[in-house]
Amino acid sequence: MKRRTALKFAAALALTTSLATGAVSAETIKIGAAAPKTGPLAGGAAVSQWPNVQLWAAQVNERGGINVGGTMMPVEVIEYDDQTNPGETIKAIQRLATQDEVNFIVSPYGTGLVVAAAPIFARYGYPLIAVSAITDQQPALSKQFPDMFFTLGTTSALAEDTVKILTDMRDGGQLGNKIAMVNVADAFGIELAEVARGKFKEAGFEIVYDTSYPLGTQDLSPVMKGAKAAAPDAFVAWSYPPDTFALTEQAIIEDLQVQAFYTAVATPFPAYGARFGAAANGVMGPGGVNVDDPKFQEYAAAHETITGAKPDFWASATTYASLQILEQSIEAVGLDRKAVADHLRSGTFDTVLGPISFDENNNNQAFWTVGQWQDGVFKGVASRNRDGAVPVILKNGWK
Amino acid sequence: MTGTDIRNLCLSALALGICALLPLSGSGYWLSIGVTIVMFTALATSWALFSGPTHYISLATAAFFGVGTYVTALGFETLPFWSLVGIAAILGALLAALVGLATLRLSGVYFVIFTLGLAELVRQVITWIQNRSGQKGLYVLTDISEADIYWMLLALAGAVFLAGWLIGRSRLGFALRIIGDDETVAVHSGINTALSKVLLFMVPGSVAAMTGAILAPRYVYIEPSLAFAPMLSFQVVIMALLGGAGRLWGPLVGVIPFTLLWESISSSFPQQTTLLLGVAFLVIVYLLPRGFIGLLDQIRQRTAPKDAEAQA
Amino acid sequence: MDILITGLLLGGTYALIAMGLNLQYGVARIMNLANGEMLVAGGFAAFWMYTGGQISPFLTIFLLAPLTFALNWLIYKIMLQPLVKRAKTRGQLETDSILATFGLSFVMVGLMLMVFGGDYFNYSYLARPVVIAGDTFALNRVASFLGAVVICGALYIWLNRSRPGLSIRAIAVAPDSARLVGINVGQLAALAFALGGAVTAVGGALLSTYLTLDASTGVIFTLKALIIVIMGGVGDVRGTIVAALLLGVVETLVATLLDPGLTLAAAYTLFILILLFRPQGLFGKKPT
Numbered sequence A: 001m002k003r004r005t006a007l008k009f010a011a012a013l014a015l016t017t018s019l020a021t022g023a024v025s026a027e028t029i030k031i032g033a034a035a036p037k038t039g040p041l042a043g044g045a046a047v048s049q050w051p052n053v054q055l056w057a058a059q060v061n062e063r064g065g066i067n068v069g070g071t072m073m074p075v076e077v078i079e080y081d082d083q084t085n086p087g088e089t090i091k092a093i094q095r096l097a098t099q100d101e102v103n104f105i106v107s108p109y110g111t112g113l114v115v116a117a118a119p120i121f122a123r124y125g126y127p128l129i130a131v132s133a134i135t136d137q138q139p140a141l142s143k144q145f146p147d148m149f150f151t152l153g154t155t156s157a158l159a160e161d162t163v164k165i166l167t168d169m170r171d172g173g174q175l176g177n178k179i180a181m182v183n184v185a186d187a188f189g190i191e192l193a194e195v196a197r198g199k200f201k202e203a204g205f206e207i208v209y210d211t212s213y214p215l216g217t218q219d220l221s222p223v224m225k226g227a228k229a230a231a232p233d234a235f236v237a238w239s240y241p242p243d244t245f246a247l248t249e250q251a252i253i254e255d256l257q258v259q260a261f262y263t264a265v266a267t268p269f270p271a272y273g274a275r276f277g278a279a280a281n282g283v284m285g286p287g288g289v290n291v292d293d294p295k296f297q298e299y300a301a302a303h304e305t306i307t308g309a310k311p312d313f314w315a316s317a318t319t320y321a322s323l324q325i326l327e328q329s330i331e332a333v334g335l336d337r338k339a340v341a342d343h344l345r346s347g348t349f350d351t352v353l354g355p356i357s358f359d360e361n362n363n364n365q366a367f368w369t370v371g372q373w374q375d376g377v378f379k380g381v382a383s384r385n386r387d388g389a390v391p392v393i394l395k396n397g398w399k
Numbered sequence B: 001m002t003g004t005d006i007r008n009l010c011l012s013a014l015a016l017g018i019c020a021l022l023p024l025s026g027s028g029y030w031l032s033i034g035v036t037i038v039m040f041t042a043l044a045t046s047w048a049l050f051s052g053p054t055h056y057i058s059l060a061t062a063a064f065f066g067v068g069t070y071v072t073a074l075g076f077e078t079l080p081f082w083s084l085v086g087i088a089a090i091l092g093a094l095l096a097a098l099v100g101l102a103t104l105r106l107s108g109v110y111f112v113i114f115t116l117g118l119a120e121l122v123r124q125v126i127t128w129i130q131n132r133s134g135q136k137g138l139y140v141l142t143d144i145s146e147a148d149i150y151w152m153l154l155a156l157a158g159a160v161f162l163a164g165w166l167i168g169r170s171r172l173g174f175a176l177r178i179i180g181d182d183e184t185v186a187v188h189s190g191i192n193t194a195l196s197k198v199l200l201f202m203v204p205g206s207v208a209a210m211t212g213a214i215l216a217p218r219y220v221y222i223e224p225s226l227a228f229a230p231m232l233s234f235q236v237v238i239m240a241l242l243g244g245a246g247r248l249w250g251p252l253v254g255v256i257p258f259t260l261l262w263e264s265i266s267s268s269f270p271q272q273t274t275l276l277l278g279v280a281f282l283v284i285v286y287l288l289p290r291g292f293i294g295l296l297d298q299i300r301q302r303t304a305p306k307d308a309e310a311q312a
Numbered sequence C: 001m002d003i004l005i006t007g008l009l010l011g012g013t014y015a016l017i018a019m020g021l022n023l024q025y026g027v028a029r030i031m032n033l034a035n036g037e038m039l040v041a042g043g044f045a046a047f048w049m050y051t052g053g054q055i056s057p058f059l060t061i062f063l064l065a066p067l068t069f070a071l072n073w074l075i076y077k078i079m080l081q082p083l084v085k086r087a088k089t090r091g092q093l094e095t096d097s098i099l100a101t102f103g104l105s106f107v108m109v110g111l112m113l114m115v116f117g118g119d120y121f122n123y124s125y126l127a128r129p130v131v132i133a134g135d136t137f138a139l140n141r142v143a144s145f146l147g148a149v150v151i152c153g154a155l156y157i158w159l160n161r162s163r164p165g166l167s168i169r170a171i172a173v174a175p176d177s178a179r180l181v182g183i184n185v186g187q188l189a190a191l192a193f194a195l196g197g198a199v200t201a202v203g204g205a206l207l208s209t210y211l212t213l214d215a216s217t218g219v220i221f222t223l224k225a226l227i228i229v230i231m232g233g234v235g236d237v238r239g240t241i242v243a244a245l246l247l248g249v250v251e252t253l254v255a256t257l258l259d260p261g262l263t264l265a266a267a268y269t270l271f272i273l274i275l276l277f278r279p280q281g282l283f284g285k286k287p288t
Helices: A002-022 A042-048 A050-062 A086-099 A111-123 A138-144 A155-171 A187-202 A221-229 A241-254 A270-280 A294-307 A315-333 A337-346 B003-020 B028-054 B061-075 B081-103 B108-132 B146-169 B171-181 B183-188 B193-219 B231-243 B250-268 B273-287 B291-303 B305-311 C002-026 C035-053 C057-086 C090-116 C139-161 C163-173 C175-180 C185-207 C218-232 C237-258 C260-277
Strands: A029-035 A066-068 A071-073 A075-081 A104-106 A128-130 A148-150 A178-184 A206-213 A234-238 A260-263 A283-286 A348-351 A354-357 A367-374 A377-384 C129-132 C135-138
Touching: A029 A050, A029 A086, A042 A050, A042 A315, A050 A075, A050 A294, A050 A315, A066 A315, A075 A086, A075 B250, A075 B273, A086 A104, A086 A111, A086 B028, A086 B193, A086 B250, A104 A315, A111 A128, A111 A138, A111 A148, A111 A187, A111 B028, A111 B193, A128 A315, A138 A148, A155 A187, A155 A234, A155 A260, A155 A283, A155 A367, A155 A377, A178 A187, A178 A221, A187 A206, A187 A234, A187 B108, A206 A221, A206 C260, A221 A241, A221 C002, A221 C237, A221 C260, A234 A241, A241 A260, A241 A270, A241 C129, A241 C135, A270 A283, A270 A367, A294 A315, A315 A337, A315 A348, B003 B146, B028 B061, B028 B146, B028 B171, B028 B193, B028 B231, B028 B250, B061 B081, B061 B108, B061 B193, B061 B231, B081 B108, B081 B193, B081 C260, B108 B231, B108 C218, B108 C260, B146 B171, B146 B193, B171 B183, B171 B193, B183 B193, B231 B250, B231 B291, B231 C090, B250 B273, B250 B291, B273 C090, C002 C035, C002 C135, C002 C139, C002 C185, C002 C218, C002 C237, C035 C057, C035 C090, C035 C185, C035 C218, C057 C090, C057 C139, C057 C185, C090 C218, C129 C139, C135 C139, C139 C163, C139 C185, C139 C237, C163 C175, C163 C185, C175 C185, C218 C237, C218 C260, C237 C260
Parallel strands: A029 A075, A029 A104, A128 A148, A178 A206, A178 A234, A234 A260, A260 A283
Antiparallel strands: A066 A071, A283 A367, A348 A354, A367 A377, C129 C135
């Protein structure tokens, strides 16, 4: 903890110095970033968003900068706290575009905030490579905002692949037919539960427990007791960070015996593995990565050295990849934003996750959908067009 | 109507007209700050219309605002936009009337917490309904620009000022001032205190709902945790109190410096925004005990010729 | 039976959240909007001691209590006493304290952010099942419930038996008359505020054994605490305890028998009903 504070302080200091010197040198590329440092989404952004911006900028500058038409230009990051408030996000992006006149802007964090900022990106011609915006509205959004790109996948893919994993397990004789499903009553949870409900029924599962709970519920034991009483074979929760931890802890307390256990946001966080240790083994969640890929291992090591924290196994690497995409596009066509946007549409990018390109809806077609904690690492078990998925294991008790 | 009144009206109309020119300046940055200022002016002024004379502190702004955003989110595909603003106004007023009838007999602090609970209750119920009906995330994709939103909010703010001015001159306003001074006296002089308060409470209710309806296209994505964020209620109270809730233009005097201060802190100290906002806040509370209005009065007194020696 | 125990355990959690605010608001007349931040700070301290030095949260609180007592004493003396002195009416003080503590809550969030960063933090402590009356419950929740019982019991006895306690109650009931019978209102208000802050921080340390917190979550607890305090009746320890337990049981009942999605809606409905039919709260004195 101490080391991290010191590192943060050093980073802040480095930023101030770079700001001070950056004003003089015209040779820097200015990158804007606005995301929550406070408010309800700050906890997630502190894991998945901010460290990657810091890491990427540090690495680029260590290399001497980005190669723009033969000259190496270092990057300078201008950060704002949007306080998890769409009004503030809009103001911050405006400020970055018109006052700071940055060259490019990193996507904000969280579906609501990203989408609120999209019109501003469009008005000033900034390409928007969205990460933490998972939605099925991609066709409509990219039609309205042609320079908006999506990297982390769709709601439907996330829900469908989870259902598919469970279906495969059932058809392989590893899993019974009874599902308990709960969701947090917020847009994200409601949307995923709705898709999953239909898919489970289609696949012939019996949903024996199906309920929602409000955001910020302090005691989830009634939920877990209800689920247990329904004697399910698999438990699926479309949950947010505090409840992901609380549901898992309640499952351990209640000794919920299921063959598959799934919780959503925060399951791929290193804090989850650290908190539950061996009990996390077999827990499934969204995302995942190919942990055997040397590129990912190299990234994870650098992440820990430079930011003092481990990356998560979902949005972290994708956030970093979105910055790599931006970097490669700038190297290819220079600082002209229109050219970069066009290049994003047509190019293929070599990232820490493997190659990424965008389809006609500006959607990345290759992403991880389901991961699972196996021996202290959150490994990808299902993906769309990604290699390296490992076989899923049964959840075998909580010891 | 006296000559001063006419002069004031003309001046206000002129000021409004000048404000309306802001989008033509072409600066999107100042426009977005303008939207924030106008939005809080409408909210805080209408809030103070009710809370100034009655001394009731309402934390229900977020409830009405959220209802308004949901009206737009649910109806923008089927109904014309202006009608949605109207529906929001009616719903907001109805909700306020219901709440008012039930609660305005509560004394001060109970009313504060009650309104806070109300905002949360409305949010929970809407979330639950959304969950039951399997409603997916609500996207308000329109071609309404930020300038349109600015003009609509400006018109709304103008209307609030006009309403405030008219109420101040009406029997209702007179009754309310008596209630604020001494409720017992008001009752004895035959004023229907409950009815007066309920009527007045409907004003901030419907204004906040309209503000929400107008702003929904700007937020694009509507979800309960953003639409009903309790922070909004607090911001409105604080801006109004900082300005001074006792006068019609008091909140405006709070909103403008506060928004600019907020903006300059957010832009200059991105790492410590929250900390410095808090510090700035405390400084204001301790140094300006009577709000910005108190400060202005003080300056006016100092510059008055009688106190000339004080300046020497 | 299961529902009752689960509900009571949750009620214990709520009592920890609200008890400190009750002292601060009921006696010192400060509607402290920074209450939740004090709770999160207590949780942070427990987290830090546990992960850094493997020190049990149940030991940390003995260190935390005097520290936060002193801190809150200073906050009252430096920040709030001037407001109390300059306020001419109760309403003025209420307005001023809302503004000041709102600013304070921002400052505290900012400080915690600087020191600890914005991550979620939690740790596993006593996350074992314990069987009571044939049903399983989390040991950390049971332990912190017992903590709540001890704290509330001690407060109740202190307020009803000791001299300063009785004086504090006198202030809560009739501040003006209390002054007339020679009670040093200013000093005791500071004592009550400091004590309230310490209770809140200790509560936060106990809650951190099973809740996931981050620097910005304080406001959630402030809202809950305000509602419980008002429901129970301002300045009455019994009221807060009963309100907290009632809320816990009702939420659990609704979650188990009806729909967990409606728990908070039910809580607010209950709150609103109580206010409508007993505006002074469950145990509050009728205003004359």
